[in-house]
Amino acid sequence: MKRSVVGQTWRCTAFTILAIFLTACSEPLVEPRAPRTPTAVIDRYNAIVATAEAGEDLLARARAYYDRGNIWFDQQNYTEAIADYNRALALDPSMSRAFHNRGLAYAMLKEYDAALRDYALAIHLDPDYRRAYENRVRLLEELTVSRPDETLLQQLADDYGSLARLIPTAEAPYRYRQGLILARLGDRTAAREAFDAAIRAQPHHVDALYERALLHYASGDLDAALADLDAALRLSPRAANAYYVRGLIRRAQGDARSAIADFGQALLLQPAYPEALIARAATYAEQGNMTAARADLQRLDDLQLDPTLQQAREALRLRIGGSG
Template sequence: MIVSTAERRTAMRGFALTAALLSGLALAACQTTPVGQLANIDKAQGSSENISSLSSVINSNPRDPEAYNVRGSAYGRSGQYQAALKDFNTAIQLKPDFYQAYSNRALIYRFLGDQQTALADYNRAVQINPSYDAAYIGRGNLYRKAGQTQLAFNDYQKAIQLDTTDARAYNNRGLIYQQQGQHKFAIEDFSTAISLAPDASEPYNGRGLSYLATGDEQNAFSDFNMAIKLDKKNAEAWANQALVYERRGDKQRAAKSYREAIHLNPNYQPAKDGLARVS
């Protein structure tokens, strides 16, 4: 849902999270792993069998840039980043205006920690095709990770204005609204993300935090439970569920959920702090 400029101007400003306990959890919810065009490639497509099949296609037609782009995506999904780069480079050499390959290659550079080269590739992708939503979302993720929140917001906004059906644009813009304390808009964005990707855990976890910040504990609890149901390895959702139990005075269930969060992510400080409080 796109909100008007007037609505944004009248939005909540500087809304502090309702409890100090929430601050660490809300920040943690803003940390997501790099995702981009490769996220749309099914994990099975990164299998050795699929890569072998794609290699046969390339051997039959070594001048096909599309084949290199698809195999590069498969290599990326399997974690073979150098092989992925090689294929994206070949795809771009064969088709210099191949904006999808630029965007895909940018994501690989992000995984490898080369943020400047990734930014140059995203810039090139949107220069070639100003309507390519995936590149705006990928670049927005890069900006957000670098702490350039306004630039990230602008890119998510652009993707949404292009009528993207990619839930990440709404989810990640929602995270920015949440960070700014604009929880009404955050909830709207998370809800849209859920409608576009109902099997994704992250929007439920994000929306739950904003519900909790606005005092809607029951809806928050329902969202954290759904996030866990969709992804039992979501440490943040377990910790957030534990926080609700803690607020309700149920220290036993809170401790159990905090322990599960720590089991999944031993370095997750909000869970460790929470367990110390209820133990």
């Protein structure tokens, strides 16, 4: 009896230890990120720098500083990294990679203007320096969210264009992004050329088709806009916003019936779609179908609207005489 109790206790303890051991093993055993350079490595690079300083070869000395800068960078000591890149560049001002890496270090320190200056110098020295473009694009994308400066946006559009040239397999997405930025800048012609290029590179690029349709619509070429939207909708028949825009274009063409059908399809796919509701109500009102217009207006009251849509709703309300 006593032996049995001791045995059970022993087994329970063993299983508990096993369970704790397994819990410790539950963390991923393979990290996707490469391990940081061990701090001790820097000593080796200090030695290399010391050796290079003792020699006469300025380029070798610059290379030693650059390499140690990279180690500092890898250890996230960006200030030391910048100091070494400075030393390297003082010895060899043609080191595009040192400019690039210094730019990256400045970006990590949130000194964005300095980062952009260094990226520009790196690209000036090496116009096909893809990584410099990629990192500058990443920084510009981040900056233009809070600082929609025209110069920055134009730079971003140009960089997308350069990346599309440098990476032929990614031409379509980069051209598409370039088109979006150019459209945002109001350069419709250049934006359309960018979307054209994106569609040439990838004929099924539905986003480029849609955005090009908007450009056609804005410039008054309603037939071209419809053609692009039709093509986009053949590929993406569940895209509610494409139906909505097609409805607006058909309404502008005077085809109220088709417009109402398109707005209806958009609402079928996305029932809480205030723009489609307002557009359909306005079209109904123009057709004299006030009952249907008021029904849509009433549905709008249940939706959260931003200030622009609130104004559109009020304009609609005044037009169809709804209460409110």
